[in-house]
Amino acid sequence: MSIKKTASAVWEGGIKDGEGRVSAQSGVLKDVPYSFAKRFEDAPGSNPEELIGAAHAGCFSMALSLIMGEAGLTPERISTEASVSLTQDDDGFSITAIHLTTRVKSPGADAAAFEEAANKAKEGCPVSRLLNAEITLDAALES
Template sequence: MSIEKTGSAVWQGGLKDGKGSVSTQSGVIQEVPYSFAKRFEGESGSNPEELIGAAHASCYSMALSMVLGEAGLTAERIATEAKVALEEVDGGFAITRIHLSTVASIPGADQAAFKDAAEKAKAGCPVSKLFNAEISLDARLEG
């Protein structure tokens, strides 16, 4: 099976004085503005790193749900945050690490089974497989 989805961006102008917009095929994100100041100077607005973080957090949560299901468990709730680090490296910038934090409420799960499922999901998540960055994880079971 092969599935293709599209994200797109338009950029106008130079690096520091230019501006752009980002959109998704579904239209959920439609011409959301981004710029150098939004990415590097803390100006409010979107940037590639937060979009990568949202994609990774959503993919990881789905992967964890799948692994739990394979173990006969169903989560009431999985909440995941992906913190993406963009750092200056060798005169350029690179995403050097992503830290996943997930909190889940899973009836009947014990800590050992949850931790095992969380690690399997981190390794098996399609977005995790995409990155060469270090990907760390904190996984906490509620209740």
């Protein structure tokens, strides 16, 4: 099975004075603005790291629900926060770490079985595996 989802970004202007907009196929994001100030100066608005964090928290939570269910554990509520670290070195900026914090309500769940399920979800959710994905590019200039 192969599923494809799309998202898009449009950037206009220079790096510091320009602004971009991101949209998603589902419509949940539609022309959401982002800019240098929103990304690097804590101005209100979105940025790529925040969107990656939201995707990772959501994906991890779904994977954990699946794995817990397969282990006979019933999650009533899974709440996950992803903290994405963007750092700069001599080679430029890189996302160097994502820290997941999850709190799960699952009455009667065995602690060891839960810990095993959480680790499996951390390693196996598609967004966690993203860094091992093949990345392809179709680039063209428009006149």
